[in-house]
Amino acid sequence: MNIDVSEFAKPCPCGHTHEISVCGIYIEPGAIRRLPALLDQSGCQNPVILCDENTYEAAGKAVRDLLPGSGLIVLNPENLHANEHGVAMAEEQLDALHTPDVLLAVGSGTIHDITRFIAHKRGLPFVSVPTAASVDGFVSTVAAMTWNGCKKTFPAVAPVLVVADSDIFSRAPHRLNASGFSDLLGKYTALADWKIAHAVTGEYICDRVCQLEYDALKVVCQRLDAIREGGREACEELMYALLLSGLAMQMVGNSRPASGAEHHMSHLWEMEVINGHVNYYHGEKVSVGLVLSSGIYHRAAEEIRRGAFTIRDHMPLEMDLLESSFPDKAMLGEILDENRVNPLDAIQPDTLRAALPDILRSIEEIPTPQELTDMLARAGAGKSLAEIGLPDSMRAPTARLSPYVRARLTFMRMLKLFSFEHDIL
Numbered sequence: 001m002n003i004d005v006s007e008f009a010k011p012c013p014c015g016h017t018h019e020i021s022v023c024g025i026y027i028e029p030g031a032i033r034r035l036p037a038l039l040d041q042s043g044c045q046n047p048v049i050l051c052d053e054n055t056y057e058a059a060g061k062a063v064r065d066l067l068p069g070s071g072l073i074v075l076n077p078e079n080l081h082a083n084e085h086g087v088a089m090a091e092e093q094l095d096a097l098h099t100p101d102v103l104l105a106v107g108s109g110t111i112h113d114i115t116r117f118i119a120h121k122r123g124l125p126f127v128s129v130p131t132a133a134s135v136d137g138f139v140s141t142v143a144a145m146t147w148n149g150c151k152k153t154f155p156a157v158a159p160v161l162v163v164a165d166s167d168i169f170s171r172a173p174h175r176l177n178a179s180g181f182s183d184l185l186g187k188y189t190a191l192a193d194w195k196i197a198h199a200v201t202g203e204y205i206c207d208r209v210c211q212l213e214y215d216a217l218k219v220v221c222q223r224l225d226a227i228r229e230g231g232r233e234a235c236e237e238l239m240y241a242l243l244l245s246g247l248a249m250q251m252v253g254n255s256r257p258a259s260g261a262e263h264h265m266s267h268l269w270e271m272e273v274i275n276g277h278v279n280y281y282h283g284e285k286v287s288v289g290l291v292l293s294s295g296i297y298h299r300a301a302e303e304i305r306r307g308a309f310t311i312r313d314h315m316p317l318e319m320d321l322l323e324s325s326f327p328d329k330a331m332l333g334e335i336l337d338e339n340r341v342n343p344l345d346a347i348q349p350d351t352l353r354a355a356l357p358d359i360l361r362s363i364e365e366i367p368t369p370q371e372l373t374d375m376l377a378r379a380g381a382g383k384s385l386a387e388i389g390l391p392d393s394m395r396a397p398t399a400r401l402s403p404y405v406r407a408r409l410t411f412m413r414m415l416k417l418f419s420f421e422h423d424i425l
Protein backbone atom coordinates (compact mmCIF):
# COMPACT_ATOMS: atom_id res chain seq x y z
CA MET A 1 0.00 0.00 0.00
CA ASN A 2 2.75 2.44 -0.90
CA ILE A 3 1.86 5.96 -2.02
CA ASP A 4 3.21 7.37 -5.26
CA VAL A 5 3.95 10.93 -4.14
CA SER A 6 4.78 12.21 -7.65
CA GLU A 7 1.03 12.11 -8.36
CA PHE A 8 0.46 14.94 -5.91
CA ALA A 9 3.10 17.33 -7.22
CA LYS A 10 1.56 17.60 -10.69
CA PRO A 11 0.30 21.02 -11.93
CA CYS A 12 -3.15 21.60 -10.48
CA PRO A 13 -6.30 23.30 -11.81
CA CYS A 14 -6.10 25.66 -8.79
CA GLY A 15 -3.11 27.31 -10.48
CA HIS A 16 -0.50 26.11 -7.96
CA THR A 17 2.18 23.55 -8.48
CA HIS A 18 1.95 21.85 -5.13
CA GLU A 19 5.24 21.15 -3.47
CA ILE A 20 5.72 17.73 -2.01
CA SER A 21 8.89 17.25 -0.03
CA VAL A 22 8.39 13.65 1.07
CA CYS A 23 10.13 11.36 -1.44
CA GLY A 24 8.71 7.99 -0.50
CA ILE A 25 5.89 6.49 1.58
CA TYR A 26 5.89 2.80 2.46
CA ILE A 27 2.96 1.23 4.30
CA GLU A 28 3.46 -2.53 4.57
CA PRO A 29 4.32 -5.36 6.96
CA GLY A 30 8.04 -5.38 7.70
CA ALA A 31 8.55 -1.90 6.17
CA ILE A 32 11.35 -1.01 8.59
CA ARG A 33 13.55 -3.64 6.92
CA ARG A 34 13.82 -1.17 4.03
CA LEU A 35 15.55 1.41 6.26
CA PRO A 36 19.22 0.39 5.77
CA ALA A 37 18.94 0.49 1.96
CA LEU A 38 16.81 3.66 1.92
CA LEU A 39 19.25 5.55 4.15
CA ASP A 40 22.14 4.27 2.10
CA GLN A 41 20.51 5.56 -1.10
CA SER A 42 20.08 9.00 0.46
CA GLY A 43 23.74 9.05 1.48
CA CYS A 44 22.96 9.23 5.21
CA GLN A 45 25.61 7.61 7.38
CA ASN A 46 24.94 8.81 10.90
CA PRO A 47 21.26 8.31 11.70
CA VAL A 48 19.94 9.12 15.16
CA ILE A 49 16.81 7.36 16.40
CA LEU A 50 14.50 9.50 18.52
CA CYS A 51 11.87 7.63 20.54
CA ASP A 52 10.44 7.30 24.04
CA GLU A 53 10.65 4.28 26.34
CA ASN A 54 7.34 2.87 25.03
CA THR A 55 8.09 3.31 21.34
CA TYR A 56 11.62 1.99 21.92
CA GLU A 57 10.07 -1.29 23.01
CA ALA A 58 7.50 -1.24 20.18
CA ALA A 59 9.88 -0.36 17.34
CA GLY A 60 13.01 1.57 18.35
CA LYS A 61 14.82 -1.57 19.42
CA ALA A 62 14.10 -3.31 16.10
CA VAL A 63 15.17 -0.22 14.14
CA ARG A 64 18.41 -0.07 16.14
CA ASP A 65 19.10 -3.71 15.34
CA LEU A 66 18.74 -2.90 11.64
CA LEU A 67 21.00 0.17 11.97
CA PRO A 68 23.58 -0.95 14.54
CA GLY A 69 25.79 2.14 14.18
CA SER A 70 22.99 4.63 14.82
CA GLY A 71 22.70 7.07 17.70
CA LEU A 72 19.82 6.55 20.10
CA ILE A 73 17.75 9.03 22.09
CA VAL A 74 15.16 7.48 24.38
CA LEU A 75 12.98 10.02 26.19
CA ASN A 76 11.03 9.41 29.37
CA PRO A 77 7.39 9.17 28.23
CA GLU A 78 6.03 10.51 31.49
CA ASN A 79 4.71 14.03 30.92
CA LEU A 80 6.41 14.08 27.54
CA HIS A 81 4.86 16.74 25.33
CA ALA A 82 5.80 18.60 22.18
CA ASN A 83 6.95 21.65 24.13
CA GLU A 84 10.10 23.51 25.11
CA HIS A 85 10.96 20.85 27.74
CA GLY A 86 10.58 17.91 25.35
CA VAL A 87 12.76 19.69 22.79
CA ALA A 88 15.40 20.58 25.41
CA MET A 89 15.60 16.97 26.68
CA ALA A 90 16.07 15.61 23.16
CA GLU A 91 18.61 18.28 22.20
CA GLU A 92 20.68 17.64 25.28
CA GLN A 93 21.09 14.00 24.27
CA LEU A 94 21.57 14.90 20.62
CA ASP A 95 24.45 17.25 21.47
CA ALA A 96 26.29 14.34 23.01
CA LEU A 97 26.14 12.38 19.75
CA HIS A 98 28.60 12.52 16.91
CA THR A 99 27.56 14.60 13.81
CA PRO A 100 24.13 13.12 13.07
CA ASP A 101 23.08 13.56 9.44
CA VAL A 102 19.49 12.29 9.66
CA LEU A 103 16.94 11.96 12.46
CA LEU A 104 14.50 9.03 12.69
CA ALA A 105 11.26 9.80 14.51
CA VAL A 106 10.17 6.44 15.91
CA GLY A 107 6.91 7.11 17.72
CA SER A 108 3.56 8.83 17.43
CA GLY A 109 2.58 12.52 17.22
CA THR A 110 4.64 13.96 20.08
CA ILE A 111 7.91 12.29 19.02
CA HIS A 112 7.28 13.46 15.45
CA ASP A 113 6.67 17.07 16.45
CA ILE A 114 9.78 17.18 18.64
CA THR A 115 11.86 15.59 15.87
CA ARG A 116 10.59 17.80 13.05
CA PHE A 117 11.13 20.90 15.16
CA ILE A 118 14.76 19.96 15.91
CA ALA A 119 15.37 18.77 12.32
CA HIS A 120 14.22 22.15 11.04
CA LYS A 121 16.31 24.06 13.59
CA ARG A 122 19.44 22.09 12.73
CA GLY A 123 18.87 21.79 8.99
CA LEU A 124 18.71 17.98 9.15
CA PRO A 125 16.42 15.67 7.16
CA PHE A 126 14.16 13.34 9.12
CA VAL A 127 12.52 10.00 8.50
CA SER A 128 9.12 9.14 9.95
CA VAL A 129 8.58 5.70 11.50
CA PRO A 130 5.07 5.91 12.97
CA THR A 131 4.32 3.42 15.75
CA ALA A 132 0.55 4.05 15.75
CA ALA A 133 -2.04 5.32 13.27
CA SER A 134 -2.79 8.06 15.76
CA VAL A 135 -2.61 11.44 13.95
CA ASP A 136 -2.56 12.83 10.43
CA GLY A 137 0.43 15.06 11.05
CA PHE A 138 3.26 12.60 10.29
CA VAL A 139 4.06 14.24 6.93
CA SER A 140 3.10 17.75 7.98
CA THR A 141 5.49 20.63 7.31
CA VAL A 142 4.59 22.37 10.56
CA ALA A 143 5.16 21.32 14.16
CA ALA A 144 2.21 21.66 16.53
CA MET A 145 3.85 22.66 19.81
CA THR A 146 2.85 24.04 23.17
CA TRP A 147 5.22 26.91 23.83
CA ASN A 148 5.09 28.75 27.17
CA GLY A 149 1.71 27.14 27.74
CA CYS A 150 0.31 28.36 24.41
CA LYS A 151 -0.58 26.10 21.48
CA LYS A 152 1.48 27.27 18.51
CA THR A 153 2.29 26.06 15.06
CA PHE A 154 5.93 26.37 14.11
CA PRO A 155 7.44 26.12 10.66
CA ALA A 156 9.31 22.83 10.53
CA VAL A 157 10.19 20.16 7.99
CA ALA A 158 8.28 17.25 6.53
CA PRO A 159 9.95 13.84 6.61
CA VAL A 160 11.90 12.83 3.51
CA LEU A 161 10.56 9.29 3.95
CA VAL A 162 7.70 7.61 5.77
CA VAL A 163 8.36 4.00 6.70
CA ALA A 164 5.09 2.80 8.23
CA ASP A 165 5.45 -0.82 9.28
CA SER A 166 2.02 -2.36 9.78
CA ASP A 167 3.52 -5.19 11.88
CA ILE A 168 4.30 -2.38 14.33
CA PHE A 169 1.47 0.15 14.17
CA SER A 170 -1.34 -2.41 13.97
CA ARG A 171 -0.18 -3.65 17.39
CA ALA A 172 -0.49 -0.18 18.95
CA PRO A 173 -3.12 0.14 21.70
CA HIS A 174 -6.55 0.47 20.11
CA ARG A 175 -7.09 3.82 21.81
CA LEU A 176 -4.21 5.32 19.80
CA ASN A 177 -5.47 4.09 16.44
CA ALA A 178 -9.06 5.09 17.32
CA SER A 179 -7.66 8.53 18.04
CA GLY A 180 -6.22 8.64 14.51
CA PHE A 181 -9.67 7.86 13.16
CA SER A 182 -11.09 10.69 15.29
CA ASP A 183 -8.48 13.11 13.98
CA LEU A 184 -9.51 12.19 10.42
CA LEU A 185 -13.21 12.56 11.07
CA GLY A 186 -12.47 16.15 12.14
CA LYS A 187 -11.88 16.93 8.45
CA TYR A 188 -15.65 17.28 8.03
CA THR A 189 -15.75 20.59 9.91
CA ALA A 190 -12.22 21.59 8.84
CA LEU A 191 -13.20 21.35 5.17
CA ALA A 192 -16.52 23.12 5.74
CA ASP A 193 -14.64 25.95 7.48
CA TRP A 194 -12.23 26.26 4.56
CA LYS A 195 -15.03 26.29 1.97
CA ILE A 196 -17.04 28.83 3.98
CA ALA A 197 -14.01 31.12 4.40
CA HIS A 198 -13.43 30.86 0.65
CA ALA A 199 -17.07 31.72 -0.10
CA VAL A 200 -17.04 34.74 2.22
CA THR A 201 -13.56 36.22 1.74
CA GLY A 202 -12.24 34.60 -1.44
CA GLU A 203 -9.49 32.86 0.56
CA TYR A 204 -7.45 30.49 -1.60
CA ILE A 205 -8.82 26.99 -1.81
CA CYS A 206 -7.86 23.94 -3.88
CA ASP A 207 -10.58 21.49 -4.88
CA ARG A 208 -8.05 18.73 -5.48
CA VAL A 209 -6.73 19.06 -1.95
CA CYS A 210 -10.30 19.02 -0.57
CA GLN A 211 -11.01 15.93 -2.64
CA LEU A 212 -7.94 14.22 -1.21
CA GLU A 213 -9.32 14.79 2.29
CA TYR A 214 -12.76 13.48 1.27
CA ASP A 215 -11.05 10.42 -0.26
CA ALA A 216 -9.25 9.84 3.04
CA LEU A 217 -12.57 10.12 4.91
CA LYS A 218 -14.22 7.70 2.49
CA VAL A 219 -11.50 5.09 3.00
CA VAL A 220 -12.05 4.95 6.75
CA CYS A 221 -15.80 5.60 6.93
CA GLN A 222 -16.41 2.39 4.96
CA ARG A 223 -14.39 0.39 7.50
CA LEU A 224 -15.70 1.53 10.87
CA ASP A 225 -16.22 -1.93 12.35
CA ALA A 226 -12.88 -3.17 11.04
CA ILE A 227 -11.13 -0.21 12.65
CA ARG A 228 -12.76 -1.05 15.97
CA GLU A 229 -11.69 -4.69 15.61
CA GLY A 230 -8.18 -3.49 14.84
CA GLY A 231 -7.08 -5.96 12.14
CA ARG A 232 -3.86 -5.25 10.27
CA GLU A 233 -5.57 -4.46 6.99
CA ALA A 234 -7.92 -1.91 8.54
CA CYS A 235 -5.01 -0.30 10.38
CA GLU A 236 -3.10 -0.07 7.10
CA GLU A 237 -6.06 1.66 5.47
CA LEU A 238 -6.33 4.04 8.40
CA MET A 239 -2.62 4.86 8.14
CA TYR A 240 -3.00 5.35 4.38
CA ALA A 241 -5.90 7.78 4.94
CA LEU A 242 -3.97 9.68 7.64
CA LEU A 243 -1.00 10.06 5.32
CA LEU A 244 -3.26 11.28 2.49
CA SER A 245 -4.58 13.93 4.83
CA GLY A 246 -1.01 14.85 5.75
CA LEU A 247 -0.12 15.16 2.07
CA ALA A 248 -3.11 17.47 1.61
CA MET A 249 -1.58 19.76 4.26
CA GLN A 250 1.82 19.50 2.62
CA MET A 251 0.31 20.48 -0.75
CA VAL A 252 -0.91 23.82 0.59
CA GLY A 253 1.95 24.30 3.06
CA ASN A 254 -0.26 24.65 6.13
CA SER A 255 -2.91 22.80 8.12
CA ARG A 256 -5.92 24.60 6.55
CA PRO A 257 -7.34 21.46 4.89
CA ALA A 258 -7.14 19.47 8.11
CA SER A 259 -7.82 21.85 10.96
CA GLY A 260 -10.77 24.11 11.72
CA ALA A 261 -13.10 24.86 14.60
CA GLU A 262 -12.83 21.30 15.99
CA HIS A 263 -9.03 21.57 16.31
CA HIS A 264 -9.29 25.05 17.86
CA MET A 265 -11.47 23.57 20.61
CA SER A 266 -8.93 20.84 21.23
CA HIS A 267 -6.12 23.43 21.36
CA LEU A 268 -8.09 25.56 23.83
CA TRP A 269 -8.59 22.61 26.21
CA GLU A 270 -4.87 21.88 25.98
CA MET A 271 -4.14 25.42 27.14
CA GLU A 272 -6.09 24.67 30.35
CA VAL A 273 -7.52 28.16 30.83
CA ILE A 274 -11.18 27.31 31.25
CA ASN A 275 -10.64 23.68 32.31
CA GLY A 276 -8.23 21.56 34.31
CA HIS A 277 -5.71 19.14 32.87
CA VAL A 278 -7.11 17.06 30.00
CA ASN A 279 -4.97 13.99 29.69
CA TYR A 280 -6.39 12.59 26.44
CA TYR A 281 -5.01 12.00 22.95
CA HIS A 282 -5.12 14.63 20.24
CA GLY A 283 -7.75 12.82 18.17
CA GLU A 284 -9.96 12.17 21.20
CA LYS A 285 -10.20 15.90 21.85
CA VAL A 286 -10.68 16.62 18.14
CA SER A 287 -13.66 14.29 17.83
CA VAL A 288 -15.34 15.91 20.84
CA GLY A 289 -14.68 19.32 19.22
CA LEU A 290 -16.11 17.93 15.99
CA VAL A 291 -19.38 16.76 17.54
CA LEU A 292 -19.79 20.11 19.38
CA SER A 293 -18.99 22.16 16.26
CA SER A 294 -21.27 20.10 14.07
CA GLY A 295 -24.17 20.68 16.49
CA ILE A 296 -23.55 24.43 16.61
CA TYR A 297 -23.17 24.70 12.81
CA HIS A 298 -26.35 22.74 12.13
CA ARG A 299 -28.33 24.80 14.66
CA ALA A 300 -26.98 28.02 13.11
CA ALA A 301 -27.97 26.73 9.66
CA GLU A 302 -31.48 26.08 10.92
CA GLU A 303 -31.78 29.64 12.23
CA ILE A 304 -30.36 31.04 8.98
CA ARG A 305 -32.89 29.04 6.95
CA ARG A 306 -35.70 30.39 9.13
CA GLY A 307 -34.38 33.92 8.68
CA ALA A 308 -34.18 34.22 12.47
CA PHE A 309 -31.00 36.28 12.60
CA THR A 310 -29.36 39.63 12.00
CA ILE A 311 -25.81 40.35 10.88
CA ARG A 312 -23.61 42.88 12.66
CA ASP A 313 -21.57 45.39 10.68
CA HIS A 314 -18.49 44.76 12.70
CA MET A 315 -17.21 42.61 15.53
CA PRO A 316 -14.02 43.69 17.31
CA LEU A 317 -12.02 41.32 19.52
CA GLU A 318 -13.96 40.60 22.73
CA MET A 319 -11.32 42.07 25.02
CA ASP A 320 -13.34 41.53 28.22
CA LEU A 321 -13.71 37.84 27.44
CA LEU A 322 -10.04 37.46 26.50
CA GLU A 323 -8.70 39.33 29.53
CA SER A 324 -10.87 37.41 31.96
CA SER A 325 -10.14 34.04 30.32
CA PHE A 326 -6.38 34.51 29.98
CA PRO A 327 -5.32 36.08 33.29
CA ASP A 328 -1.75 35.00 32.55
CA LYS A 329 -0.12 38.05 30.90
CA ALA A 330 2.24 36.05 28.68
CA MET A 331 -0.57 33.84 27.39
CA LEU A 332 -2.86 36.82 26.78
CA GLY A 333 0.03 38.45 24.90
CA GLU A 334 0.35 35.39 22.66
CA ILE A 335 -3.39 35.37 21.94
CA LEU A 336 -3.48 39.09 21.13
CA ASP A 337 -0.42 38.70 18.96
CA GLU A 338 -2.09 35.83 17.08
CA ASN A 339 -5.17 38.05 16.58
CA ARG A 340 -3.29 41.22 15.60
CA VAL A 341 -5.29 41.06 12.40
CA ASN A 342 -8.89 40.21 13.29
CA PRO A 343 -10.09 37.92 10.46
CA LEU A 344 -13.62 39.28 10.91
CA ASP A 345 -12.43 42.73 9.77
CA ALA A 346 -12.15 41.33 6.24
CA ILE A 347 -15.88 40.52 6.09
CA GLN A 348 -18.50 42.91 4.74
CA PRO A 349 -22.05 42.20 5.96
CA ASP A 350 -23.34 42.21 2.38
CA THR A 351 -20.77 39.68 1.22
CA LEU A 352 -21.60 37.48 4.19
CA ARG A 353 -25.31 37.71 3.36
CA ALA A 354 -24.63 36.87 -0.29
CA ALA A 355 -22.56 33.84 0.73
CA LEU A 356 -25.30 32.35 2.94
CA PRO A 357 -26.47 29.77 0.34
CA ASP A 358 -22.87 28.53 -0.03
CA ILE A 359 -22.48 28.45 3.75
CA LEU A 360 -25.64 26.36 4.13
CA ARG A 361 -24.45 23.95 1.44
CA SER A 362 -21.10 23.48 3.19
CA ILE A 363 -22.81 22.83 6.53
CA GLU A 364 -25.13 20.26 4.94
CA GLU A 365 -22.01 18.26 4.01
CA ILE A 366 -21.11 17.87 7.68
CA PRO A 367 -22.76 14.80 9.24
CA THR A 368 -25.09 15.68 12.13
CA PRO A 369 -23.86 15.20 15.72
CA GLN A 370 -25.94 12.01 15.93
CA GLU A 371 -24.43 10.61 12.72
CA LEU A 372 -20.92 11.49 13.91
CA THR A 373 -21.55 9.98 17.33
CA ASP A 374 -22.74 6.74 15.70
CA MET A 375 -19.67 6.58 13.44
CA LEU A 376 -17.30 7.27 16.34
CA ALA A 377 -19.01 4.65 18.48
CA ARG A 378 -18.75 2.03 15.72
CA ALA A 379 -15.04 2.75 15.33
CA GLY A 380 -14.61 2.55 19.10
CA ALA A 381 -13.63 6.22 19.45
CA GLY A 382 -14.61 8.93 21.96
CA LYS A 383 -17.28 11.52 21.26
CA SER A 384 -18.55 13.46 24.29
CA LEU A 385 -17.16 16.05 26.71
CA ALA A 386 -17.70 13.57 29.55
CA GLU A 387 -15.46 11.04 27.81
CA ILE A 388 -12.53 13.47 27.98
CA GLY A 389 -13.35 14.38 31.57
CA LEU A 390 -14.99 17.75 30.89
CA PRO A 391 -18.40 18.87 32.20
CA ASP A 392 -21.20 19.70 29.79
CA SER A 393 -21.10 23.31 31.02
CA MET A 394 -17.86 23.63 29.01
CA ARG A 395 -19.82 23.70 25.74
CA ALA A 396 -20.70 27.42 25.46
CA PRO A 397 -17.44 28.88 26.87
CA THR A 398 -15.48 26.58 24.52
CA ALA A 399 -17.48 27.76 21.51
CA ARG A 400 -16.96 31.42 22.43
CA LEU A 401 -13.29 31.31 23.28
CA SER A 402 -11.79 28.65 20.99
CA PRO A 403 -11.97 30.70 17.75
CA TYR A 404 -9.40 33.09 19.28
CA VAL A 405 -6.82 30.34 19.71
CA ARG A 406 -5.99 30.78 16.01
CA ALA A 407 -6.59 33.75 13.74
CA ARG A 408 -7.69 31.28 11.06
CA LEU A 409 -11.18 32.15 9.83
CA THR A 410 -13.73 29.48 10.70
CA PHE A 411 -17.51 29.56 10.69
CA MET A 412 -17.28 29.38 14.50
CA ARG A 413 -15.46 32.72 14.41
CA MET A 414 -17.91 34.11 11.84
CA LEU A 415 -20.80 33.28 14.16
CA LYS A 416 -19.68 36.27 16.24
CA LEU A 417 -21.08 38.47 13.44
CA PHE A 418 -24.52 36.87 13.79
CA SER A 419 -27.25 37.55 16.28
CA PHE A 420 -29.71 34.64 16.43
CA GLU A 421 -33.24 34.57 17.78
CA HIS A 422 -32.50 31.35 19.64
CA ASP A 423 -29.32 30.49 21.45
CA ILE A 424 -27.35 28.12 19.22
CA LEU A 425 -24.56 27.34 21.69
Ligand SMILES: [Zn+2]
Pocket (backbone or CB within 6 Å): 012, 013, 014, 015, 016, 018, 206, 207, 208, 209
Ligand atom coordinates in the same frame (compact mmCIF):
# COMPACT_ATOMS: atom_id res chain seq x y z
ZN1 LIG B 1 -4.37 22.73 -6.25
Ligand SMILES: [Zn+2]
Pocket (backbone or CB within 6 Å): 135, 136, 183, 263, 282, 286
Ligand atom coordinates in the same frame (compact mmCIF):
# COMPACT_ATOMS: atom_id res chain seq x y z
ZN1 LIG C 1 -5.25 16.82 14.06
